[in-house]
Amino acid sequence: MRGVFRFSFGPWNIHEGADPFGPRVRESVPFNRKLALYRKLEFGAVQFHDDDAVPDMNKLSPSRIVAQAKAVKASLDRHGLAAEFVAPRLWEDPRTIDGGYTSNDPRCRRYAIERSRRAIDIANALGTELIVLWLAREGTYIREAKDSRVAAERILAAVNAMLNYDPNIRIAIEPKPNEPMDHAYIPTTGHAIALGLASADPKRVGVNIESAHAILAGLDPSDEMGFALSFGKLWTVHLNDQNGLKFDQDKTFGSVDLRRAFNQARILDAHGYGRHGEWVGLDVKAMRAQKAPATKHLSNSREIFLRLLAVSRSLSERKMQALIAARDYEELDLYIVKSLMK
Ligand code: XLS
Ligand code: MG
Numbered sequence: 001m002r003g004v005f006r007f008s009f010g011p012w013n014i015h016e017g018a019d020p021f022g023p024r025v026r027e028s029v030p031f032n033r034k035l036a037l038y039r040k041l042e043f044g045a046v047q048f049h050d051d052d053a054v055p056d057m058n059k060l061s062p063s064r065i066v067a068q069a070k071a072v073k074a075s076l077d078r079h080g081l082a083a084e085f086v087a088p089r090l091w092e093d094p095r096t097i098d099g100g101y102t103s104n105d106p107r108c109r110r111y112a113i114e115r116s117r118r119a120i121d122i123a124n125a126l127g128t129e130l131i132v133l134w135l136a137r138e139g140t141y142i143r144e145a146k147d148s149r150v151a152a153e154r155i156l157a158a159v160n161a162m163l164n165y166d167p168n169i170r171i172a173i174e175p176k177p178n179e180p181m182d183h184a185y186i187p188t189t190g191h192a193i194a195l196g197l198a199s200a201d202p203k204r205v206g207v208n209i210e211s212a213h214a215i216l217a218g219l220d221p222s223d224e225m226g227f228a229l230s231f232g233k234l235w236t237v238h239l240n241d242q243n244g245l246k247f248d249q250d251k252t253f254g255s256v257d258l259r260r261a262f263n264q265a266r267i268l269d270a271h272g273y274g275r276h277g278e279w280v281g282l283d284v285k286a287m288r289a290q291k292a293p294a295t296k297h298l299s300n301s302r303e304i305f306l307r308l309l310a311v312s313r314s315l316s317e318r319k320m321q322a323l324i325a326a327r328d329y330e331e332l333d334l335y336i337v338k339s340l341m342k
Helices: 031-040 062-079 106-126 148-165 187-198 211-216 221-230 258-270 296-314 315-326 329-341
Strands: 007-009 045-048 082-087 129-132 171-172 207-210 236-238 280-282
Touching: 007 296, 031 045, 031 062, 045 207, 062 082, 062 106, 062 207, 082 106, 082 211, 106 129, 106 148, 129 236, 148 207, 171 187, 171 236, 171 296, 187 207, 187 221, 207 221, 211 221, 211 236, 211 280, 221 236, 258 296, 258 329, 280 296, 296 329, 315 329
Parallel strands: 007 045, 007 280, 045 082, 082 129, 129 171, 171 207, 207 236, 236 280
Antiparallel strands: none
């Protein structure tokens, strides 16, 4: 069954262009002005960090947090947009300096779990049951700072605390091998799926696979996606691209390696991605040199995905199967490359 493709991105993908070596180069775009862009760019859902929906939430009571999230839901409704997921932002608060769930300080671990409960409250108010866990600081700068077995057990305990807090939410763990940490504890799809299978409710734990994160782990994103699909655990994706092993570039999808991007579109289409409500999420950043309004990285990524999908669907499956049966992979290779060069 072919896939059904609808697209989402997070408001952080429309950004000011600051980097560790230079200040912003574009004016900030207010959240409500960003919302007005989604439909124009042909995107139907918004990804959220918890504090994208409720800024300064640490200063608010749980009931105020929910009230503010409900106001955001009303804005989404006015724009005809869905909320795809909510991700607790556990990488900026001082209590997450040494990690949240895996911090060596029990008070910080408690903060991270409490913040995750608020993120679930926000998700409920926004009308989504999907929580994304990018475990940004769950790792180490030096191995001896934490016990890796204890850390894995603490992450599992945090996942279980969220599953127990709300019987309806589903959690998509977003693996990444490093950055900002030197080593992160859940570096690949396999680690994330294993953790979910050990959880209190395995059917409610899946994955969000980011192209660049798989590449940074030395893996092929489409193979990671195929593995997750085989478990029924691919609940969203973060499509982008990455040029070699360096900082997470969040480049426009397909802008570095078209074949690698083609295979991501192909595997998703081959297994009916989207037929159970999954969104094609982007996690892309405009080049710092791009002048405002910097949104072409979003529309380009969407267009490149759809063009690669069209290439995949234009291929002669009969011809491909014949070449595979003959084990003539050289001819198959040329067929694919020529199709991508048309
Ligand atoms: C990292 C994550 C991050 C989002 C979701 O790639 O996807 O960009 O904030 O937590
Ligand atoms: Mg991401």
